Amino acid sequence: MSNLERDPVELLCAADVPTGPVVQVLEYREVPLGGPRAMPVRRTLPQRGRTTIGAWCFADHYGPDDVALTGGMVVPPHPHTGLQTVSWLFEGEIEHRDSAGSHELVRPGSVNLMTAGRGISHSEVSTPGTTRLHGVQLWVALPDASRHVAPFFEHADTTPFAVGDATVRVFVGELAGSATDAASSAVTVFSPLLGAQVDLPAGGVVELALDPAFEHGVLVDLGPVRLEAAGADEATEVAWSELAYLEPGRDRVRLTAVDGPARVVLLGGVPFGEELVMWWNFIGRSHDEVVEFRRRWQSDVIDRNDPDGPFGTVSGYEGRPLPAPELPTVRLKPRR
Template identity: 65%
Template sequence: MSNLEREPAELVCPPALPQASPARILEPRDVPLGGPRAMGVRRTLPQRGRTTIGAWCFIDHYGPDDVAVTGGMVVPPHPHTGLQTVSWLFEGEVEHRDSVGSHAFVVPGDVNLMTAGHGISHSEISTPETTVLHGVQLWTVLPDASRDVAPFFENATTTPVAVDDATVRVFVGELEGAPPGTVTTFSPLVAAQIDVPEGGEAWIPLDPDFEHGFLVDAGPAHLTFAALEREVDPAGENDDPLSETGHTIDVARNELAFLTTGHEGVRVRATAGPVRLVLVGGTPFEEEIVMWWNFIGRDHDEIVAFRAQWEQDVIAGADPSGRFGAVGDSGDPLPAPVLPGIRLKPRNER
């Protein structure tokens, strides 16, 4: 998905700094993707005070939307650099085309992952059969050693598994107790959908080396982030968890709960209706990056160069086979917004 804001903020994202609170709520902001009838999204990442969770750097949450009212998703060809896009749907279908020749459909239960690397362009359009559109779009930052890889696209089907009362689908990385995701990653990452019926609960193990985010699609979700205390049995016959200690919060629908490192699990309780959430996580991202529009670079000058290449090679048609390539049968490509008239200065937003 493209960032269609006409005046996108330039963000310099510094390395992670220690946080006093183990968990806190990040509120969404509404972003329209286009004109007055355009589909809207709820953006929880990036925002002031938190620009990444692991290498996850962008979270858009949308729907359930009546396509007859919103017009659905219509995102013409647009560029990306230095990142991966991860598309995950709860309902509906989206057609994907890109400049490396991929043509695929995003459907519930499948994950589409596109690695932009050196540069790619793509389009995303909801299909005519789609009446309701509902899902999330996520980006991950590619670390410096991998950010110039050749672009490629992957689609994978996930397998649901029961964990206590929950149904869990892992679509990126690994989560104990569930089949792992099979798409390519370039840093330690996890992403999963977790569904808990009303009155149910589930213990979800977490990697203590990861930061985590919990985006609630249906809720509220009652979350207890904890380490497990175990009774030591000299005979070695009883090491069942006895109690949980940690931080408990209630997370409303559309909110994102951010959790610092050092936690071994979360108990998800559905105390006021069914819960559906998307869990993301990864090791703290230690590199400073610059995000603007659909580009990720390492300094202001790189962003300026990416924009100039897109405008010259694709919008002006000077070299359609250049860094970003061309996407066929998807309409006219999106012109890049105008850059602000100031150079970037690092902001400590973490």
């Protein structure tokens, strides 16, 4: 998914140092995604004070949206560098095309992971038969040693399994403390990560083992949820679309569905120890590098100077690629 903000903020994402309470609740900001009537998404990462959770560096939560009212998802070809996109749906269907030659449908229960590496472009459009669209779009920052890999795409089905009262689907990485093969995902990652959907019936309770080397995030899709983290003095209630952050050192978390059925997306990873420069759809390591990414995209793809350049061509999409916004007029300064 593209960042379609007209004036995307250029961010220096320093290595976050866990501070403050065991559980920190992060609120979302609403961003119009696009389409004829601008489908809204709720963004919880990145934000001031918390730019990453492990290598997870971007989280958009959307729906359930009536496609007849919002126009659905219509994201023309756009570029990415230095990251992986993870598409995960609860409802609906999205057609994915990319310049590596991939053409796949994103459906509930299956994960689509695209590794941009040194550069890729892709489009995402909800299919004509989709009446409701509901899911999350996530980005993973690639570590410096892997960020120039050749781009590629993976699609994998997941298998639900029971933990306590919950039904769990792991779509990235591995859930700690589980002996079932379904608790790990086959898709490729370049740093230790976890991504999972956890569903609870009304009044249901689950205690999940956590890798204490990881920091974790709990994004509530259906809630509220009462969260009790190991080491915390009291429970925390996390409302719909909020993201609860758990610092490293926690080896378990207990989730309770408070007012009805609940669903959360559990994210985790080893704290990302590298500084990132994030602007629009690019992740680099310096202001000048991001400027060069934008120049190549505008020159090679938008101006058609080299359609076989690093971002390639998205075959099968009828329409123009997405031009990049204008860059900031000042150089990047560290956010304190």
